[in-house]
Amino acid sequence: MSTLTSPAPDATAAPLPFGPHTVAPPVVLAPMAGITNAPFRTLCREFSGGKGLFVSEMITTRALVERNEKTMQLIHFDATETPRSIQLYGVDPVTVGKAVRMIAEEDLADHIDLNFGCPVPKVTRKGGGSALPYKRNLLRAIVREAVTGAGDLPVTMKMRKGIDDDHLTYLDAGRIAVEEGVTAIALHGRTTAQHYGGTADWEAIARLKEHVPEIPVLGNGDIWSAEDALRMVRETGCDGVVVGRGCLGRPWLFADLVAAFEGRTDAFVRPTLREVADVMVRHATLLGEWIGDEARGVIDFRKHVAWYLKGFAVGSEMRKRLAITSSLEALRAGLDELDLDQPWPTGADGPRGRTSGNNRVVLPDGWLKDPYDCAGVGEDAELDTSGG
Numbered sequence: 001m002s003t004l005t006s007p008a009p010d011a012t013a014a015p016l017p018f019g020p021h022t023v024a025p026p027v028v029l030a031p032m033a034g035i036t037n038a039p040f041r042t043l044c045r046e047f048s049g050g051k052g053l054f055v056s057e058m059i060t061t062r063a064l065v066e067r068n069e070k071t072m073q074l075i076h077f078d079a080t081e082t083p084r085s086i087q088l089y090g091v092d093p094v095t096v097g098k099a100v101r102m103i104a105e106e107d108l109a110d111h112i113d114l115n116f117g118c119p120v121p122k123v124t125r126k127g128g129g130s131a132l133p134y135k136r137n138l139l140r141a142i143v144r145e146a147v148t149g150a151g152d153l154p155v156t157m158k159m160r161k162g163i164d165d166d167h168l169t170y171l172d173a174g175r176i177a178v179e180e181g182v183t184a185i186a187l188h189g190r191t192t193a194q195h196y197g198g199t200a201d202w203e204a205i206a207r208l209k210e211h212v213p214e215i216p217v218l219g220n221g222d223i224w225s226a227e228d229a230l231r232m233v234r235e236t237g238c239d240g241v242v243v244g245r246g247c248l249g250r251p252w253l254f255a256d257l258v259a260a261f262e263g264r265t266d267a268f269v270r271p272t273l274r275e276v277a278d279v280m281v282r283h284a285t286l287l288g289e290w291i292g293d294e295a296r297g298v299i300d301f302r303k304h305v306a307w308y309l310k311g312f313a314v315g316s317e318m319r320k321r322l323a324i325t326s327s328l329e330a331l332r333a334g335l336d337e338l339d340l341d342q343p344w345p346t347g348a349d350g351p352r353g354r355t356s357g358n359n360r361v362v363l364p365d366g367w368l369k370d371p372y373d374c375a376g377v378g379e380d381a382e383l384d385t386s387g388g
Contacts, residue, residue, distance in 0.1 A: 116139070218238060
């Protein structure tokens, strides 16, 4: 792919220790439901040259313990993936402990991340996701069970600032994480109420870093380019970055991130539409191979089409046509009709994916009355959803 000369970085981040593993440079692919499956992780890892950490889709602990067929497929890692990283979501300390011990004893992964960042109403109304850290004792119990059950496997956690600006939890949660032996923390600089709207609060990331100097803090939120990542490190002092929506339709962002943190000034990727089209076909192909059915792979790929084509001159009718293809042949044929010599468009880097904000947070009745009482969280809080 073509590259664009860029200024040398003015921020650096040391390699990130994860137990016996080291992530260098400290760039992490955030778990995203239906996105960060094995094929997408493969693409991102190829662009990064194998550098960085690439986390699985969020896995519910109950489904893992019950060996749900879909869940067992989601935790399948390519032989080249190292370290193998699983993100777990759970609301019951006992079930979380069982899931973590299962991973450790059966050698299913090399690293476990705990999700406390999901803002989806059907999760928070049951007390799960980003609602859970408000219950400090429950959070502590879950983290303790995870760290104890993991043995030598490193355990990290990802969270949000809190439920809303009046109910911030991230500093207390960070202290609990340190006290219970968590290896590192990632903070998305938004509250549950913000969902993905507005602007991420990078100052909160800086405050958390100052509050828990004992362990690495990673920043998440509004990283759309390698320049954004460097700026976050410079402005917050964080130890690394977690990138989610910024890599939608842009798996080569990880090539940029690695180049930026390594101080290389001539390696930022600026693909032509022809090069983007080739990546799109490869992505769809990998999905079909992973699912075991070409048509299902292409259908699963449809949601990525608009992200890949953002900024390029592609008519609305063609966009619609590409978004309903069901074979690699049709996808390739449609792409070949485009002006594939188009250069990387100005302004193509920017928000993609969910951007909703200012949502009313749905919580269990009386949830905010007592930040320590653990009652009211049931197993039905474990749903197949993700985000953070």
